[in-house]
Amino acid sequence: MTPIYKDPQHPVNARVADLLARMTPEEKFAQMHAYWLVLSADGQHRERTDMSDEFSGVSEQTSLGERLMLGVGQITRPLGTHIVDAKTGVRAANRLQKMLMEETRLGIPALFHEECLVGLLCKDATLFPSSLNYASTWEPELVRRAAQQIGEEARTTGCKQGLAPVLDVSRDVRWGRTEETFGEDPWLVGVMACAYVDGLQGEKRDVLATLKHYVGHSFSEGARNHAPVHLGFRELNDTFLLPFEMAVKLANAGSVMPAYHDIDNQPGHSDAFLLTTLLRERWGFDGIVVADYGGVSLLHQHHGVSEDAAHSAALAFNAGLDVELPKDDCARHLAQALERGLLDMAKIDEIVARLLTEKFRLGLFEHPYTDESAISLQSPATRQVAREVATRSITLLENRNILPLAGKPRVAVVGPTADDPLALLSGYSFPVHLIISDMVDNTAQVTTPLAALRSYLGEDNVRYAKGCHIIKERLAGAPVFPGDSSGKPMQSSPVSHDTSLINEAVYAAQESDVVIACVGDLAGLFQSGTVGEGSDTDSLHLPGVQQQLLEALVATGKPVIVVMTGGRPYNLQGLESKVAAFMLAWAPGQEGGWAIADVLTGRAEPQGRLVVSVPKSAGAMPFYYNHKLKSGGTPFAFHFGALYPFGYGLGWTTFDYGTPTLLSENVDIHGDVTLSVTVKNSGERSGSEVVQVYARDNIASMVRPLQELKAFQRVALAPGESATLTFTIPIDMLNFTSYQGQRIVEPGEFELQVGRSSADIQGRVTVNVSGETRVLPENWRMMSWCDVK
The missing domain is CATH 3.40.50.1700 (Glycoside hydrolase family 3 C-terminal domain)
Structure with a gap:
């Protein structure tokens, strides 16, 4: 009789329960980490070693072959680890997957992940522009198309999880990873993130996007890599958490990766409030949380909040981590952590159930192998999108x-x-x-x-x-x-x-x-x-x-x-x-x-x-x-x-702005602001303009920024041509985090600014929001929109 977990006719939760009940503790532990391997088509796989091994506190283990017989959760970058053509790399990955499916006791497939922020990290894959280029287009649909093409290259090579996009909000351009960000406005980062996640994952979410680096990584001391971050929750929520919240709630992101740093002395990899209370319980995140490479080891190696690898594993997994990447530096000590009472089997079962759920949902049990003949890299369509992003940015x-x-x-x-x-x-x-x-x-x-x-x-x-x-x-x-x-x-x-x-x-x-x-x-x-x-x-x-x-x-x-x-x-x-x-x-x-x-x-x-x-x-x-x-x-x-300034850029022509008008100067606190402005191409060449709308909360119970982007729209016009843009901005988007840590909207006076950049404001209007202060529901309205006529 076919076991329930092997029968796709059964619902996923039943398959998970059946498989979980059959697993030994060691087989469960194996699902909670990855192996970083240099794969070989002849099956002679070997573990990748590098300079990180000397500080990660790794210990000697039994042979790789023996450990693989217990299964493994993920394989780290099978194509991105060394120079190998995609077909040979996929053949080697299939060889490993075949061993896991046919020679291990339970036949649980591995999930392969790769980097894919600027294209799939793989020999001969299309080399896309940077995240700064994506965002500089101010075209979310183009970003979605780029991510869609990256996702297609990933799918054809067997990648089921991409370690992108980066949702860090730029604060200090001395930081080396500025190039990976979508810029300095949290809402724009969220808009671009949603477009990227939607494109990469597709309608079926059959490639998991990974939101990183959760959270505040870009506001480190002196803009130094990994340095501590000094933020209270209100600023953290308003600026740095906002893009993550948008990508989870609006784009159904499949994975999240915590960051290396600590916030107010709490390391991200052991932050139960961020990883569980906020992410899962409040936002409803249903995917998997994966460690940044070596991040669990750093809890004892650098942060000094744990005694050893077993203690670090317990801290991270209790906080909300699901998979240690890129290897098993700490997860190999899970049995010891259990013996010491640092975590319990109920937590292990909870985590493994999530991981198995994702593997079943991705169809890995039914389709574990990748078709070597279907690999598609550098297609004309993909190259064209890469060129379009480069040009329009x-x-x-x-x-x-x-x-x-x-x-x-x-x-x-x-x-x-x-x-x-x-x-x-x-x-x-x-x-x-x-x-x-x-x-x-x-x-x-x-x-x-x-x-x-x-x-x-x-x-x-x-x-x-x-x-x-x-x-x-x-x-x-x-x-x-x-x-x-x-x-x-x-x-x-x-x-x-x-x-x-x-x-x-x-x-x-x-x-x-x-x-x-x-x-x-x-x-x-x-x-x-x-x-x-x-x-x-x-x-x-x-x-x-x-x-x-x-x-x-x-x-x-x-x-x-x-x-x-x-x-x-x-x-x-x-x-x-x-x-x-x-x-x-x-x-x-x-x-x-x-x-x-x-x-x-x-x-x-x-x-x-x-x-x-x-x-x-x-x-x-x-x-x-x-x-x-x-x-x-x-x-x-x-x-x-x-x-x-932010929002600035010249073109081949000039544009004149009319006086912005409001549909109503008085808006209920549950309603929308509707603002219209006419833009005319006053030059001699065709061209496009990005019309930007900023808001300023004139009086609030907390200190607010001078201006914040709330809407934008590109419009292309021939010489002498005009267009009227009508923006609709939900009052929800005028929120901030209260002293009590809740997103609220207060009644009062708001200035809306319309311009061609944050510093070149062409018109201002004032809207009065009436009603009682609102605590926003979890599913508050996060997006504005624009009609062009």
């Missing part, structure tokens, strides 16, 4: 009648990022991610700006000079976790200060009509680059000698167009007013060269708008547009503020 900050370039001028393309494929990629792109493992992947699918400009303008019209290095040799950088280098030589910065190439770039500029200076970052994890995880900075000056290069180019008198790529905004130390044009392309991915060339030559409009402010200096940090009145410090702080 490019943000023009300055243009002194130079762009778009007319005809085919003689162009000097100079700078360290002009012909470096890695300079267009983020830290979690496959070729960049390999640097920390001292591996190098082919980047032939990446088109650089130099290659694209040569294609468009002709070889004879393009002169190239590198001008300087950012990093001469890309090597594995600092230790992965802070604090693990005690007694070892300090790491020195790999950034180059060699100025010997600048003269050649100056000569190229003098022999040309116009200069395109390509500068910025090299993404790389843990100081193998200038931005990325663990690659934080203390300055917002361009890394290395790039500033000297720009100064020398400007001094030639030739018009200089600055194209900045990378993962954070840098200032040009006053050259902003002297260059002919200045545009940000962020990390535009494999199609980035084409996107940059399309905008420079006028084939495309620069449609991007800033989602992080470009600060005046590092002394302004932390800086974000939605700050409070007193954030500026002294009455006239020279260093505070932004050179280019």
